[in-house]
Amino acid sequence: MILADKIIRLRKRNGWSQEELAAKMNVSRQAVSKWEAAQTTPDLEKILQLGNLFGVTTDYLLKDEMEDEEFTDETDIPVKRITLSQADHFLKWRKSASVKIAVATFLCVIAVIPLLLLGAVSEVALSISENVAGGIGLVSLFVFVAVAVAIFLHCGFKNAPYDFIDKEPFETEYGVTGMVKERQKEYRPVYVRSNMIATGICILSPVPLLVGAFTENEFLIVIMLAITLLLAGIGAGIFIIAGVRWASMQKLLKEGEYTPQEIRKSYIKETIATAYWLSATAIYLVWSFLTNAWETTWIVWPVAGVLFAGVMAICRLFTDKKD
Known part of the structure; x- marks a missing residue:
């Protein structure tokens, strides 16, 4: 049984119209209609949302050979x-x-x-x-x-x-x-x-x-x-x-x-940015207290600001290449 037929079966079992399912999924009725007609396929995020909504596993939704519903554990934490x-x-x-x-x-x-x-x-x-x-x-x-x-x-x-x-x-x-x-x-x-x-x-x-x-x-x-x-x-x-x-x-x-993909990238960037600015702060304070040249050590901040753009650009290239 293909995904389109499973969506129809689960929707009708819950007594929902296409409009009602569309509202719960935050999509248009036309999108649901195309899913059920096998004209388009929901993206992974929507498939996960369908699984949570219907209380079935993503394996059941994605594997055509699985005819019988495989329900998720009732103790799972709801979204x-x-x-x-x-x-x-x-x-x-x-x-x-x-x-x-x-x-x-x-x-x-x-x-x-x-x-x-x-x-x-x-x-x-x-x-x-x-x-x-x-x-x-x-x-x-x-x-x-x-x-x-x-x-x-x-x-x-x-x-x-x-x-x-x-x-x-x-x-x-x-x-x-x-x-x-x-x-x-x-x-x-x-x-x-x-x-x-x-x-x-x-x-x-x-x-x-x-x-x-x-x-x-x-x-x-x-x-x-x-x-x-x-x-x-x-x-x-x-x-x-x-x-x-x-x-x-x-x-x-x-x-x-x-989006889920970009959130993962953002986590990596935020981690690197945090480590970068903590390092810059440590350099500034150590240099300032050791030399007592506060009128000079401020240069750390504009230099760090310029280099930060380069560090983030390299980080962006790395995360994009990894994807």
Whole structure:
């Protein structure tokens, strides 16, 4: 018995019409009709969803020689279902979280600015010593980072009820897909515009530093560097606000980077990215504390940022080749 006949049998056994099965599978009635007419075959994700929905094994669905249903163990953990209200709450929370995450990232980027400025001021003003300037600058750096970490932890705690969306298979109830697609359609122009603006800001961010490089005034160079960091932080924040909101919709729709295949790739990339930035942080702190040259060791971050793009490109090539 082929898959098409099995879908018909199981659908009728449950007393569902093609429209009802389509709603439960988040597909069109025409898609179900084509499955049952053997005109098309569901992809692997949909076959797994059919197995969970009907309570049968994927072996039964995929193997033509198996005529009798092979039911799954009743003790299996059911796939979580996201209701319309849950999806709405998730999208609203991620919209709020996008701003908080952007602020935390901005604080991390600009955290070194007070240290740089105070160090420059101590060189031109006699009213503040280099040691005092360095001490105040370090305190402000750790305060900025501490506030950023607190925001990240808060967002992680608030997002805990929805962690399963990233880690476990889930289904959406009738109406969720349509609602999310409608919001995605409305948000798309804002998403595109935000990415264009953020890209422009990030490309232009080194300009002040390049301008400062043509002068021998060290204080002016530091000012230009601070402006560069501010612009970079603003650009990163805009990217994050737009990206987090867009990603929340893609997660519910299982599109883009959130298909099962791409989620596996993302896990690899996130692991590498985490190890990379932890290593960069360790290098920065060890170098800074050993040499006490805080006015110089900041160079670790722009260099790490440039190299990070290359590391991610290599990682992407590796995961694509593996697939």
